[in-house]
Amino acid sequence: MTRTLIEGAHVATVDARDTEYDGGHVLIEGTRILATGPGSAPAALREGATVIDGRGHLLTPGLVNTHHHLYQWLTRGFAQDSILFDWLVALYPAWSRIDADLVRDGAAGALATLAKSGCTTVSDHHYVFPQGGGDIVGGLIEAAGGIGLRLDVARGSMDLGSSQGGLPPDFAVESLDGALAGSQWAVETYNDASFDSMVRIAVAPCSPFSVTSDLLREAATLARGLGVRLHTHGSETAEEEAFCLERFGQKPTDYLEGLGWLGDDVWMAHCVHLDDDSIARFAATGTGVAHCPSSNGRLAAGIAPIPELLRAGVPVGLGVDGAASNESGQLGTELRNSLLVNRLRSGADQLSGRQALRMATYGGAQVLGRTAEIGSIEVGKLADLALWRIDGVEHAGIADPVAALTLGGLPTLTRLFVNGEVVVHEGHLARASEPDIARGVAAASSALAARL
Numbered sequence: 140m141t142r143t144l145i146e147g148a149h150v151a152t153v154d155a156r157d158t159e160y161d162g163g164h165v166l167i168e169g170t171r172i173l174a175t176g177p178g179s180a181p182a183a184l185r186e187g188a189t190v191i192d193g194r195g196h197l198l199t200p201g202l203v204n205t206h207h208h209l210y211q212w213l214t215r216g217f218a219q220d221s222i223l224f225d226w227l228v229a230l231y232p233a234w235s236r237i238d239a240d241l242v243r244d245g246a247a248g249a250l251a252t253l254a255k256s257g258c259t260t261v262s263d264h265h266y267v268f269p270q271g272g273g274d275i276v277g278g279l280i281e282a283a284g285g286i287g288l289r290l291d292v293a294r295g296s297m298d299l300g301s302s303q304g305g306l307p308p309d310f311a312v313e314s315l316d317g318a319l320a321g322s323q324w325a326v327e328t329y330n331d332a333s334f335d336s337m338v339r340i341a342v343a344p345c346s347p348f349s350v351t352s353d354l355l356r357e358a359a360t361l362a363r364g365l366g367v368r369l370h371t372h373g374s375e376t377a378e379e380e381a382f383c384l385e386r387f388g389q390k391p392t393d394y395l396e397g398l399g400w401l402g403d404d405v406w407m408a409h410c411v412h413l414d415d416d417s418i419a420r421f422a423a424t425g426t427g428v429a430h431c432p433s434s435n436g437r438l439a440a441g442i443a444p445i446p447e448l449l450r451a452g453v454p455v456g457l458g459v460d461g462a463a464s465n466e467s468g469q470l471g472t473e474l475r476n477s478l479l480v481n482r483l484r485s486g487a488d489q490l491s492g493r494q495a496l497r498m499a500t501y502g503g504a505q506v507l508g509r510t511a512e513i514g515s516i517e518v519g520k521l522a523d524l525a526l527w528r529i530d531g532v533e534h535a536g537i538a539d540p541v542a543a544l545t546l547g548g549l550p551t552l553t554r555l556f557v558n559g560e561v562v563v564h565e566g567h568l569a570r571a572s573e574p575d576i577a578r579g580v581a582a583a584s585s586a587l588a589a590r591l
Contacts, residue, residue, distance in 0.1 A: 140169035148193030195530030201259025201523035203503025206429035206458030239273030256471035266295025287562035293343035373407035427506035434460030456503030492545030
């Protein structure tokens, strides 16, 4: 097996003790981390290894994106001044005309941007499946494979159309049986539960305002029978809470809990409007949260109570959310944004840069149920690593190398490794053509617009 030795970088392992080595080393063998420690590597470890000079760099675990909608890369810039419900109504007509080819090409653009911002694992919540749209899940997997990223597809669904009091138009939803069958097919066809899996599938009805109670209840039973995780949107906006109170007589957490949607196999996106009782129930059940600060700001949803969630012991990861509500599409910038917005809400001493780094790495692995494999730099884990250059004009001389990533402008990636293979080299994709991806995105965006 090939060996790669990274030496001389400031290594932030994000292990249980938050161990850091200033000028440390990490040895990769094949897909795994073989050794890590302070100073130069012993001679025995250097034998046969390709050595990368890490001086002037910060080495972290690869970042983990716990919530995205990759297909939305094709609809950036729409409904720029709308809150969530109005934004969704404006965009559903376009989204309902996607197909597997358009999704593949749009996802390639989103995944390329994620990779270049330090992301090695992506969880994509895809919930729009037009009739005749082809194998959309397969299109997502093809796009991720071309770039080299680890992908978790949360196979979503909607069955509560506007004629039944839901938000999406009727032509954008599936039947209850169709949604369940499609979810089961995706798991049985694509889910790989192995240690070094590049593709996992979760079951993910969209949200309380686009899904019936029957689908939520039966999806939970289906997922647990298949041994996969559950994902949905929860407590994202004040309007969602009002919808749940009016329709179900309960707040979102109460409603979802009654349908089997709290547990250590569940994570929810946003969770902006959680009260103290809901936070306590998330903590008691191990329910995870995907924190999406930029998207929450774009749609004026509010600021999630992240310091309170972390103090309670709730697993929290970071998410970009769809590029139609976060046109940046970068995960690396979410570390800084999470710090800034949560300090505005809770105070400068309530969330540290290293807590933000932990959310973006180990916290994301917790939320996705993969802490044994990814999320920290430890012997035996998969070699998903980000090597950030911090000796350039933007960061040279900074007092704390970690602050270059968490408070400074996003550093350039010298290398991004997934399973020990380089997927970004000197700031550019190593396995795919960026100009070809850009042309594909432009063509797909135009083709989708022409269908409206």
